[in-house]
Amino acid sequence: TMAHSKNFLVLENFIGGKFVPCSSYIDSYNPSTGDVYCRVPDSGKEEVEAAVKAAKDAFPIWSSKSPLERSQILNKLADLIEHDLEAFAQAESKDQGKTITFARTVDIPRAVYNFRFFASSILHHVTECTEMATMGCVHYTSRAPVGVAGLISPWNLPLYLLTWKIAPAIACGNTVVAKPSEMTSVTAWMMCKLLDKAGVPHGVVNVVFGTGAKAGEALVCHPDVPLISFTGSTLTAQRITEKSAPHCKRLSLELGGKNPAIIFDDADLSQCIPTTLRSSFANQGEICLCTSRVFVQRGIYSEFLKSFVQEAKKWKAGNPSDPTVDMGALISKEHLEKVKSYVKKAQAEGARVLCGEGVDSLALPAGNQKGYFMLPTVIAEVKDESCCMQEEIFGPVTCVVAFDTEEEVIKRANSVKYGLAATVWSSNVGRVHRVARRLQCGLVWTNCWLIRDLNLPFGGMKASGIGREGAKDSYEFFTEVKTITVKH
């Protein structure tokens, strides 16, 4: 049911194993050209109702399959996506604006790995058992899938983050209704086309496309969806929490960040500078884990700043399908304006913009003149209270400031409402451990960035989220536990 009209794709909802057209549609743009790329169903209550019903109907059979049977299906789905990796990468790059290189090497391989990882990890969980010999009792825990899981994902890593939810949810035996971002729905729709072939029974995975306000909220408010896994902004999470409160739903919330990089004077700058460039600007700075506050110890501040800016200026922005391009387009015109407005505010406050927006000129290919591009932007001499140091910008903008002592930098790094991730750069092992323990965030990378073992918990503290996901954490979130006591 690949519907082409006037050069753009028309997506359909995937409900109960069938593609279903919708009565109204919204436009989704190719951020690198500004043209309409596809039309996305503008689903609401009715479509969500149908999808939840399909998921409920599929639950008894799916939840009673053995983990091994489910595991085989997840592995098959991983193989099928991997087989079409290039087509998925092309679609993700067009839909999101990210470089084809990033989509090929990060997004789609990780989506494949999400299915493989949970196909494997679901086979290895062990529940608890205790013995009370004096009472003649054993106690043990038993875990069962919860039911229909509602999964809501953002636009920055579309298939990567959606499958990070779908894979553990269905591996545990739940059925799902997923709602991807209305701005990046294409790869989710492509994945739906592979479900049948992978052996996913009808109704186990349903995808409803549309906006957060209509489709998302209908899912959050549906009484038969006891669990919501959400990745997105802190503001939306507050609304979801409010809307789901009357139903006492189980929530997993993966939210925004304002992540510091802390660079001590004994850091290996040959590693630190290229990695901090990536951690600031990869995927146009549109990763929740991106660095946006760089604290550099005073002794190396000037040296660091000089080479950091020099290297940032080498990043090439342009057509995302050109494999030599480092920086693709931002997700939308509105988002680009918002990101740029932070740079203006910083200037108005007296900060110095050292490269990028407003400083360097952006030369774009003819076909990309209307795309939503900007250059990696480095700001110095920003006050900690500035909105550029407090609010999530979610674009290729990073602030570099100096610090003197360990104690001081920990305090300053922690002085934001967010608490997702941090990087610490130092060759002093004791200091690395000491600082990592005191940072208020869910993830600390020392002398590296973005290396993940999916076995371990992922998530944030403070305004960056509630709950963790990972092998054991996702298993616990997507199952209901029961303690059973047997007296003999």
Ligand code: NAD
């Ligand atoms: P967003 O909150 O605007 O939207 C996320 C999803 O929620 C979308 O699918 C959207 O349609 C839906 N939504 C919006 N309003 C809703 C409502 N009222 N009810 C139900 N659903 C609703 O976020 P975004 O702009 O798409 O994504 C960027 C944000 O996501 C950033 O803040 C970023 O840090 C965060 N993020 C966090 C992580 C993480 O793991 N912590 C990962 C990636 C992105």
